[in-house]
Amino acid sequence: KNQVEQSPQSLIILEGKNCTLQCNYTVSPFSNLRWYKQDTGRGPVSLTIMTFSENTKSNGRYTATLDADTKQSSLHITASQLSDSASYICVVSARNQFYFGTGTSLTVIP
């Protein structure tokens, strides 16, 4: 069964600290993996997309990694800011279908 699992479900960190969010998937055949950021009450916005051949990709303070062999991805946030408080959703695509994780809720506190 094609599934996407994210961990942790929720996370609270102090402003300025780093954190890493995890995404494990069983989707096959893999096409690409995308991380979205969803602010409260808003629609998700794409942060990064990674294809099979890419191991790492950065977008400012966000760095995504992909290990296609173990079917794992991570999103690392450096020097967190209060505006990073949001839900982060991992989406894996295969055969023109998109499989969503349930998200990690991140709260950054001053």
Place this chain on the structure above:
Amino acid sequence: DVKVTQSSRYLVKRTGEKVFLECVQDMDHENMFWYRQDPGLGLRLIYFSYDVKMKEKGDIPEGYSVSREKKERFSLILESASTNQTSMYLCASSPPGEYYGYTFGSGTRLTVV
């Protein structure tokens, strides 16, 4: 700036009412989607459309219908709203293929009382 616009941010409707959720995109995308998002369940696909007047059922179509009369507009219809349809509804659009991903609207928070 490209956009997917959902007509209402918040809606409160009564049980049994017919509810229309409107979505318009200005990117000339072929594909449009309706999802609902509930805590702990993530996004679940209700209906999608790859072309005008075309529609396909997603994972949870029961109690919903859709209309796509024009390329830029995709409407979600709740024929007879029920309390278990209280949710956040997200519209998205995309070009053909998997690489480009979705552009989402800001969502409509629907409460059925």
